[in-house]
Amino acid sequence: MIKKSALPLGRISLFLAILVWLALLLVDLVRIFGMINNLDSGVSEEVTWILEILFFIFIYLVYRRIFWKNKQSDFLTLIWRGVSTGLFAASAGLLTEVIYLALGESKIGTDPFLRNVFYHINFALTSAFLIFITLLWKHLILYQKNKQVVNQWQVFEISLLGALFFVFFNHNNLDYSFLFGLTILLVISILLAVNLKWIPYLNFKEKWKTLLFLFLIMGCTVVLFYRVLDSGNEGNLQINLTDNLFLLALFGFVFVYGLFSFLVTLFNLPTSSVFEQKLTEAINFQKLSQSIQPEESEEQVLDILLDSCISASFSDAAWIELNPKESFQVKNPLRFLDESIKTEIRSLLPKETQSWVPASMTEAHQAQSIRIAHANYKSALMVHLLVNKSLLARIVLIKEVKEGFNKEMIGIIGTFARQACISVENHRLLNQAIENERYQEELKIAQRVQKALLPLKLDHPASFDICAYSNTADEVGGDYYDTYQVNETHFVLIMGDVSGKGTSAAFHMAQMKGVFQSLIQLGIHPAEFMNKANGALSKCLERNHFITASIFEIDTINKSFCHARAGHIPTLWYKAAEKAADFISIEGLGLGIVRNPSYKNHVQEETFEYRSGDILVLLTDGILEGRKETGEQFGYDRIKIIVEENHQKSPIQLQQEIIDALHQFVGGDGMIDDDYSLMVVKFK
Amino acid sequence: MLQLERTKEGNKDILRLIGEVDASNSVLLDQSMQEILQQGATFLLIDGNQLGYISSAGLGVFMSYLDDFSEQGIQFAIFGLNEQVTEVFKILGLDRLIQIVPDKSTAITLGNEP
Numbered sequence: 001m002i003k004k005s006a007l008p009l010g011r012i013s014l015f016l017a018i019l020v021w022l023a024l025l026l027v028d029l030v031r032i033f034g035m036i037n038n039l040d041s042g043v044s045e046e047v048t049w050i051l052e053i054l055f056f057i058f059i060y061l062v063y064r065r066i067f068w069k070n071k072q073s074d075f076l077t078l079i080w081r082g083v084s085t086g087l088f089a090a091s092a093g094l095l096t097e098v099i100y101l102a103l104g105e106s107k108i109g110t111d112p113f114l115r116n117v118f119y120h121i122n123f124a125l126t127s128a129f130l131i132f133i134t135l136l137w138k139h140l141i142l143y144q145k146n147k148q149v150v151n152q153w154q155v156f157e158i159s160l161l162g163a164l165f166f167v168f169f170n171h172n173n174l175d176y177s178f179l180f181g182l183t184i185l186l187v188i189s190i191l192l193a194v195n196l197k198w199i200p201y202l203n204f205k206e207k208w209k210t211l212l213f214l215f216l217i218m219g220c221t222v223v224l225f226y227r228v229l230d231s232g233n234e235g236n237l238q239i240n241l242t243d244n245l246f247l248l249a250l251f252g253f254v255f256v257y258g259l260f261s262f263l264v265t266l267f268n269l270p271t272s273s274v275f276e277q278k279l280t281e282a283i284n285f286q287k288l289s290q291s292i293q294p295e296e297s298e299e300q301v302l303d304i305l306l307d308s309c310i311s312a313s314f315s316d317a318a319w320i321e322l323n324p325k326e327s328f329q330v331k332n333p334l335r336f337l338d339e340s341i342k343t344e345i346r347s348l349l350p351k352e353t354q355s356w357v358p359a360s361m362t363e364a365h366q367a368q369s370i371r372i373a374h375a376n377y378k379s380a381l382m383v384h385l386l387v388n389k390s391l392l393a394r395i396v397l398i399k400e401v402k403e404g405f406n407k408e409m410i411g412i413i414g415t416f417a418r419q420a421c422i423s424v425e426n427h428r429l430l431n432q433a434i435e436n437e438r439y440q441e442e443l444k445i446a447q448r449v450q451k452a453l454l455p456l457k458l459d460h461p462a463s464f465d466i467c468a469y470s471n472t473a474d475e476v477g478g479d480y481y482d483t484y485q486v487n488e489t490h491f492v493l494i495m496g497d498v499s500g501k502g503t504s505a506a507f508h509m510a511q512m513k514g515v516f517q518s519l520i521q522l523g524i525h526p527a528e529f530m531n532k533a534n535g536a537l538s539k540c541l542e543r544n545h546f547i548t549a550s551i552f553e554i555d556t557i558n559k560s561f562c563h564a565r566a567g568h569i570p571t572l573w574y575k576a577a578e579k580a581a582d583f584i585s586i587e588g589l590g591l592g593i594v595r596n597p598s599y600k601n602h603v604q605e606e607t608f609e610y611r612s613g614d615i616l617v618l619l620t621d622g623i624l625e626g627r628k629e630t631g632e633q634f635g636y637d638r639i640k641i642i643v644e645e646n647h648q649k650s651p652i653q654l655q656q657e658i659i660d661a662l663h664q665f666v667g668g669d670g671m672i673d674d675d676y677s678l679m680v681v682k683f684k
Numbered sequence: 685m686l687q688l689e690r691t692k693e694g695n696k697d698i699l700r701l702i703g704e705v706d707a708s709n710s711v712l713l714d715q716s717m718q719e720i721l722q723q724g725a726t727f728l729l730i731d732g733n734q735l736g737y738i739s740s741a742g743l744g745v746f747m748s749y750l751d752d753f754s755e756q757g758i759q760f761a762i763f764g765l766n767e768q769v770t771e772v773f774k775i776l777g778l779d780r781l782i783q784i785v786p787d788k789s790t791a792i793t794l795g796n797e798p
Binding site for chain 2: 497499500501502543544545546548566567568569570587588589590593594602621625631633673674
């Protein structure tokens with residue numbers, strides 16, 4: 001940022017201007033004294049002219065500073081300042097007249113010194129007024145800048161500068177060169193005077209005020225001009241300050257531009273409302289096209305839309321009908337009319353407009369002008385608002401005159417309506433996007449949490465190898481597996497499957513883990529575990545949900561395992577001795593299906609002995625039900641065969657075989673539409 | 685894809701399932717059964733002849749009505765299931781709580797048993 005100098009230029013200029021004025025006065029008084037006493041004062045004309053020029057320059061600097069500081073002020077404030085300066089100068093002049101009239105031929109009245117003082121005072125005020133108004137006109141002319149105008153103004157300024165120093169060549173004689181210079185300056189003034197683009201921006205009231213102010217300014221100008229002519233003809237003066245090309249040119253410029261402005265403002269009065277109307281429409285359009293802020297609602301957009309439509313068409317009354325499907329209400333759906341009249345008019349409108357199904361897209365976008373035969377209202381305009389291909393609302397505008405809606409009104413109302421619909425659509429899409437993003441974030445968090453629920457390490461002793469794998473269909477899922485070391489010789493394995501998939505299954509999976517981790521510490525047997533688990537889960541499962549589970553308690557000393565199955569996919573048991581695999585068959589109802597103590601009659605446990613080389617494969621139904629494009633499922637038999645053929649491999653390898661086979665079976669076009677999990681145990 | 689067809693034969697309401705029941709349409713099954721119960725059915729049969737597959741969501745729907753059936757004394761049976769689907773019911777253990785019969789005639793005679 002360039003810091004403007006701290007020097008109060010305005011004050012310095014003002015000070016210097018006053019100083020110069022005093023010098024002018026002094027010089028003239030000296031001259032008069034010399035003339036009275038028939039002495040040669042020794043002060044040449046040039047001194048006065050130089051002082052005069054300096055005075056003009058300093059006054060110009062003072063006012064230029066004022067204008068620069070008040071750049072943002074509106075026209076009227078600045079014009080008013082011009083008026084007040086003018087009134088001050090003119091009244092000073094008139095007052096001087098009056099004083100001299102009163103004084104008449106008295107001693108004081110004829111005193112040349114006093115007369116001179118008054119002359120100088122009036123000269124200063126007149127110059128100040130003219131220079132101020134010139135700068136004011138400059139501000140107005142350059143309101144809408146383009147290259148041409150700026151160039152023209154610069155030519156004018158240079159010419160004025162020339163006129164300022166012209167006095168040295170011309171000595172203030174009204175000869176041909178003087179008149180020539182004056183004419184040139186007047187012509188340029190007229191050329192500049194067509195730049196009146198600031199006038200349409202005034203509203204009706206402001207235009208009247210402007211007319212008054214311009215009238216006053218021109219009045220003051222005329223008064224001051226006559227005074228100048230008067231005092232010029234007096235002949236009493238030694239040096240005529242005011243027969244100056246510069247000042248006269250300014251008189252001309254001020255008057256010409258003032259006159260043009262006055263006339264144009266006057267003739268613009270009848271049509272000023274059109275411009276104001278256009279301005280209001282543009283503002284309304286901008287309001288409608290702004291994104292709906294978080295604090296605002298769709299209702300507010302419709303509110304603004306209704307108001308805009310009414311004002312754009314000068315309607316006498318209007319209402320808005322909202323599609324009953326919408327969840328929000330419009331607080332004031334009726335404008336300037338009551339419910340009964342609305343119902344009357346509604347019945348006069350075409351029947352198709354009663355329904356909320358848009359007949360066709362193009363039709364619905366336009367506004368429809370309708371003639372109605374009502375006592376008070378003779379024409380109506382119906383506007384449809386379409387959002388995302390469905391009808392959001394209908395606006396009906398009515399007027400007391402026939403054919404009250406012209407093409408232009410229909411056009412602008414259509415534009416408003418479309419813009420409002422876009423705003424509403426955007427608002428809804430944005431909300432959806434935000435919700436989706438939030439949802440995605442939540443899912444990611446859930447995924448992280450759930451990953452932590454499955455064990456990283458599976459407890460096992462040296463006597464068997466174990467591995468497990470789980471894959472969710474969505475970000476989170478309902479499959480569960482876990483292990484627990486009771487003591488050095490007893491281990492528990494469990495696999496569970498919550499019905500369904502996704503977030504609600506994931507929640508229940510977490511509950512299952514809690515139940516398992518608590519109950520298993522009690523050292524209870526599998527069937528009892530299932531019974532107690534059923535009791536616990538019955539309290540927290542949702543209505544349509546159940547959990548299946550398979551549990552194994554392995555005794556490595558006795559080489560046996562005790563097993564219970566609660567509705568879960570049967571476990572595959574490969575017996576090394578028979579070199580064959582079979583699914584363990586044992587009855588058991590899923591958890592959460594019978595939510596009372598009678599559940600214990602629906603579950604059992606059985607103990608089996610195992611041998612070295614035996615393999616247990618626990619699964620969930622996702623593996624079983626993975627299917628091809630044809631609809632054929634992976635099925636029990638394939639798993640059986642894979643295990644039999646790969647029985648010599650380690651659990652990890654066997655697990656991989658099964659998963660690879662599953663994916664190969666399903667192929668690119670098939671589906672594994674569920675969570676799937678797998679646990680392989682190989683006894684050494 | 686799931687289609688549901690309701691018919692009535694005498695005092696028996698029959699709901700035919702056509703297609704597959706999974707998580708996305710299990711709510712339709714739920715709604716249908718809700719409607720049937722609200723209309724005061726006393727004997728509900730599910731025709732599963734054209735049911736290709738049922739997921740745990742679908743099973744959950746049936747299971748959630750078991751209490752209602754026993755409280756209101758409504759007779760309930762499913763018939764015509766293919767092998768695969770029957771197997772699913774058996775593994776879960778639902779076959780001990782829901783009557784699953786091979787065909788319609790057997791299902792109808794259930795009502796005549798004392």
